[in-house]
Amino acid sequence: MILETLVEARSGHPGGSLSAVELVVALYYSVMKHDPKRPTWPERDRFILSKGHAAPLLYSVLAQQGYFSLEELKTLRKINSLLQGHPDPRKTPGVEMAAGSEGIGLSVGIGEALAAKIDNKDYRVYVMMGDGEMQEGQIWEAAMCASKYRLDNLCGIVDRNGIQQDGLTEQIMPIEPLASKWKAFNWNVIQVDGYNFEQILEAFNAASQMRNKPTVIIAHTTKGKGVEFMEWSPEYHGKVPDRKSIETIVKEWKSE
């Protein structure tokens, strides 16, 4: 569905949308307290897609959950659409914050988590970040801040797919050792296989049990997951495959 949406839009970021499917599905179908009929329900858990270029993934899940009709997906990136190229909370029901400029979402999540603490509310805040996004300095400002305020209601997720627009993260600007970095900032760090639902759900559960520390889940994933020619290919960070290739892929998936 993500790929069909992107082909319809003729532009977008397929790789980073496909790598994190299982993580976002786990959150919306199992982990988070939310209600598609009441997108602004004050008690809802919050999901912030800081890597805003994965908007097609978020939109697909929100549509499946009933936040808006599946038909809307065909309008992605087109004029007058509810579905902007990057998330816009004023246009799209269920979108928590505007994203697209990398590095901001974790700080915004801190603000929402602090508000929950002030009000004694038990909602949780989830922030999904890209691994290339770890290169933004603001991530580490936020990392310090969240542990200072012991935000155990905040859970970061790093989609560790290893690739950014110009190439491999470890060639462009190495972010390893990533887990040690987060540990050094006094976070609870959990590493999972980003396609193993059991591990993913266990990690979210462990994060919710943690007290006095924020948790980051480093999910090891594959950019362009499920599409052989896109996997591990930086080219597909911001390029959409042609319609014919997509049709072949979708046919293969459906016959599996």
Added chain:
Amino acid sequence: MAQVLSPEEIGDILDKPKKGSMREAFGETLVRLGSELKDIVVVGADTTGSIKTSLFGAKYPERFFNVGIAESNLVSVAAGLGIAGKIPFASTYAVFAPGKCVDQIRNAIAYPEVNMKLVASHAGISVGPDGASHQELEDIATMRAIPNMHVVIPSDPNSTSRLVEILARDKGPYYMRIARPDCPFIYSAAQASSIRKGGSMTVRDGSDATIIACGLLVYEALIAARKLATENSLNVRVIDMLSIKPIDEMAIIKAASATGGIVTAEEHNVIGGLGGAVAEIVVENYPVLMRRIGTQDTFGESGESGELMIKYGLTASNISAKILELKNLDRK
């Protein structure tokens, strides 16, 4: 248009100036509003003592957060608090915010129209000895160019308090800039209470020309107006443009049509600030000659506040000279 201050009051302000601090007014007003508006939260970035938001922190520690020297995080955390229903005030020095975080202000606050108030102190050249690195002269231009953003500038302690109250009670993204030095009171608290959202104050009426000023230059404008009255028999209107965006278009158009010439005065680059904002309205509605006083597309330097204001032409005497220049051109 009725003027706010009587000639006697203007005389008192100029002859017996009573000084106060915009920063203290800001901090004290937050404390006062904090007891009524329980959703007010304050976020600081290692400058809370200087900006006096520490007063709020002492009274309401559970609603006060210091994120350290991390301005991008400062404004973004405040955005999150706003999204979650709070009334967040974030503040630090203007060179740092908005200076260091226009991206976050644009994308995380203005674009989604988050209810967030950025109050920047130490704006302008009056910062003094710290020098050019600490003298923010571009913030009005950058902030007013961002859609959804409101931009307000108080001219004394009481207008500071009044604007903080307007910010706290109105929804949406706001930028307010205040200056570091103590400054003379222009308004009584009662007079300041008539300041309205998006409004200006005509502090002195006049029909021969108009000075439109903001911040510390409003007081200089009053000095200039009195000098022009006594020495040149010119009756000059003085408008305190407390809101740069939205801007009081009617006051500007009326000033142009009734007085025929406008001098703007601000502690900011002449490019894109108050002068630019006024000129945009004037040329589209009632073109008259204008002069814009501000820093002339240059950085500042170290020096005492007063010395710098003189060196960079942000003074009553420069304002009156520019008014005379307009009037002389008028006669030719």
